[in-house]
Amino acid sequence: MKLFRFPKLRCFAIIILLALGLSCYAQQDALAGNLRLVMFTSKDCPVCQAWEREIGSIYKKSQYQATLPLTRLNFSTPRPDWLSIKEPISGTPTFVIIENGHEVGRILGFTGPEMFWWQLSSFSE
Numbered sequence: 422m423k424l425f426r427f428p429k430l431r432c433f434a435i436i437i438l439l440a441l442g443l444s445c446y447a448q449q450d451a452l453a454g455n456l457r458l459v460m461f462t463s464k465d466c467p468v469c470q471a472w473e474r475e476i477g478s479i480y481k482k483s484q485y486q487a488t489l490p491l492t493r494l495n496f497s498t499p500r501p502d503w504l505s506i507k508e509p510i511s512g513t514p515t516f517v518i519i520e521n522g523h524e525v526g527r528i529l530g531f532t533g534p535e536m537f538w539w540q541l542s543s544f545s546e
Contacts, residue, residue, distance in 0.1 A: 458489040459517045463496045466513040472531040488545045
């Protein structure tokens with residue numbers, strides 16, 4: 422008895438397995454290297470909510486998404502193993518710029534879109 426009797430089904434299964442493998446590889450590569458922006462946030466933080474309204478909804482469409490992909494982490498949960506920061510996070514929002522799993526920069530708070538984009542620009546050049 423053959424495992425896959427239908428050639429189209431076999432081809433589809435191979436494509437799905439390859440896609441899953443590439444997706445896992447890309448995700449691991451993104452976490453392990455290059456730059457990334459980690460936002461420490463809290464659902465009760467009004468400044469975080471302002472950032473979400475003014476920046477969060479458009480960040481994926483910005484020029485920074487390619488060089489500084491965004492990861493949101495809850496302030497009150499334990500820090501992931503892949504993240505090494507220089508100093509404890511003392512408030513929200515705190516944006517930590519990560520390179521190869523280690524902190525290379527930090528933006529504290531959010532005072533408005535212009536200031537945020539300006540601060541972020543210094544890390545993506």
